[in-house]
Amino acid sequence: MNERVKKARRILAVQAQMHRAEEWMLAQLQRRLKQLEASQREMIGALNQDNALHGLFIDTMAKYLQALTEQAGDVARQIEVQLPKTMAEAARLRG
Numbered sequence: 001m002n003e004r005v006k007k008a009r010r011i012l013a014v015q016a017q018m019h020r021a022e023e024w025m026l027a028q029l030q031r032r033l034k035q036l037e038a039s040q041r042e043m044i045g046a047l048n049q050d051n052a053l054h055g056l057f058i059d060t061m062a063k064y065l066q067a068l069t070e071q072a073g074d075v076a077r078q079i080e081v082q083l084p085k086t087m088a089e090a091a092r093l094r095g
Helices: 003-048 054-094
Strands: none
Touching: 003 054
């Protein structure tokens, strides 16, 4: 087989691998965001409950909710950065 064809196939294989890596990273970030959002909903539900010991833990729960919100914001920003990378790798693979 021609060396040029072999080289082109290797390049395509590397581009496909890079695309899969970018897709995997994006999927991981999206899963993490969903987990954080679910934790936020749980925490909000817990804060809304009327419980005898509720007052003892409200400050800690509020701080935890704030931390979850900050983490979710960080992950959302990472997704905004990752999405164009993934799309660029897909375009490179197609074209």
